[in-house]
Amino acid sequence: MAQPHVSAPATTPAASGSLQARPQLMWLALAxxxxxxxxxxxxxxxxxVATDLGISRAQAASLLTSYAIVYAIGSPLLVALTGGLEQRLALTLGxxxxxxxxxxxxxxxxxxAVLAARCVMALGAGLVTPVAATVGVALAGxxxxxxxxxxxxxxxxxxxxLGVPLGAWIGYAYGWRLAFGLVAVLAAVSAAALALSLPRGVQVAVAxxxxxxxVLTSLTQSxxxxxxxxxxxxxxxxxxFLAALVxxxxxxxxxxxxxxxxxxxxGAVVGNSVGGLLTDRIGPQRTLLxxxxxxxxxxPALSLLPLNLWAFGALVGFWSVCCWSxxxxxxxxxxxxxxxxxxxxxxxxxAAIYVGSSAGSALGGLTLRTLGFDGLGPIGALLALLALGSLRWRATPAPPG
Structure with missing residues (x-):
């Protein structure tokens, strides 16, 4: 390897049999x-936003697209360029x-101006989320x-x-600017908490x-x-198109x-916890399979079966758990x-999360126009099948040398 690896769990005091670092992990979660x-x-x-700025909804949707593009491109580059920074400083800066x-x-x-501001937000987020995960792993062991x-x-x-519905309610009741103001306040609180609570010298692999x-030239890792x-x-x-479907x-x-x-x-909140438990008990590969x-x-069941509303709602909840695990x-x-x-x-x-969500949304729109609601589930399942194939490919041992 070109770079030596320092085993974070072995050198970080917080890494022990139990989550002694849980307060720090909670601040990372707030970020x-x-x-x-x-x-x-x-x-x-x-x-x-569209009403206030006098633009169409399609133009307002560019606030999502621009954020996704900047994040997908900027996050890996920023993490690589700031790899030499102390992790607490990198998180606070982000x-x-x-x-x-x-x-x-x-x-x-x-x-x-809003588009430019969203791009700045994406750059900061592109540094925070991956570094937070890296630090979380190092602290816990x-x-x-x-x-x-x-x-x-x-x-x-x-x-x-919770955050998105709360922001939407604030936006409709008091204006969309106040929703962004609340995000700014949360970011300020998080930055201060991270600067004060994270230990110095958390050792992680240097990006x-x-x-x-x-990574990009490694077929296995890509x-x-x-x-x-x-x-x-x-x-x-x-x-x-779940809202349109119901x-x-x-x-x-x-x-x-x-x-x-x-x-x-x-379901997403429950799934996040379930994913953690399954990972520790049966391993990541089996969990993803x-x-x-x-x-x-x-x-396919969600878009093809003639379910009543209660059954459909229960299936949506279970599906969400399986998604976000x-x-x-x-x-x-x-x-x-x-x-x-x-x-x-x-x-x-x-970055792949934003690439996938953007591509999936676009493919869903094309499917809806050509096949209707019935086609959404089967087309989504085809992508899930490709994801399963990528797991099986990785599970095949590489030839010697």
Missing amino acids: NFAVGMGAFVVIGLLSP MAVFGGGALAAALSSGLT AAQRGRALAVVFGGLTLAQA SLASLKA VAVSFTALFIGGLYVLYT EARYQLGRDGVTVMLGVFGV LLCTAQLLLL FMVPQQARLALLAPERIPVLFALNA
């Missing part, structure tokens, strides 16, 4: 909550940039890796379940442009990261749609695959 709310709150603010972008968005008066990642990434899933190149884009893409084929099939209005999305959000198999069954085992799998490249692998994995 991810702020990042997740800031990233996805736009989903619930499209109409207020949260400061993210919070500054959120504040700028709240104070913006036109679409161009190998034996508690799954549970530690579940805590850290619990902030992201909680943001989808660099050389390690980024090494395929491993691609699993995230394929798995997320499959679920977003259907999830993007409106059309069950004649649900605003409140009914909100409840159904809330069921999905609660199980979740892919579940997707192959659940996605994937993050922890995938991160743990990447950490085991190349421990010396954890920061870069985590950054690329986070």
Whole structure:
């Protein structure tokens, strides 16, 4: 290997048999909550933003697209370029940039300014989320890796379940700028807490442009990261149009749609914890194989079976659990695959989430126009099948040499 690997769990005092570092992990989770709310709150603010700025909803949706593109490109590069920074400083800097972008968005008066602010937010978030995961693993130690990642990434899933609806409610009641202002406040609190609570000298593998190149030129590691884009893409084929599906099939209005999305959000929170438990008990590879198999069954069922509303809602909740149980085992799998490249692998994995969600949404739109709602589940399942194939490919031993 080009770079020596320093085993973080062996040299970090917090890494022991139990999660002695849980307070620090909770602050890392809060940082991810702020990042997740800031990233996805736009989903619930499209109409207020469009009305206030005098633009179409399609133009307002560019706030999501631009964020995803900047994050996907910027996160791996930023993690590589800042690899020499002390981890506490890197996290604090990332949260400061993210919070500054959120504040700028709240104070913006036109679409161009908001787009620029969103790009700044994406750069800060692209540094925070992968570094937070890397630090969480280092603080907890190998034996508690799954549970530690579940805590850290619990902030992201909680943001989808609670933060996004809260931001949407604030946006409709008091204006979208106040929602971004709240994100800025959360970012400031997180930055201060991380600066004060994280120990100095948390030792992790050092990221660099050389390690980024090494991952991108490694077929094994690139395929491993691609699993995230394929798995997320499959679920977003259907999830993007879940509200439209229940409106059309069950004649649900605003409140009914909100409840159904809330069921999905609660499932995401539960799934995050389930993923951590399964990872520690049966290992990441088996957990991901199980979740892919579940997707192959659940996605077609959701769009093809003539279920009543209660059965459909229960299935949506279970599907969400199976969807969002994937993050922890995938991160743990990447950490085991190349421990010396954890920061870069985590950054690329986070970028793959945005690539997959954008591609899945686009494919879902094409499917809806050509095959209707019935086609969403089977097409999503095809991506899940490709994700399963990537796991099986990785499970095949490489030839000697």
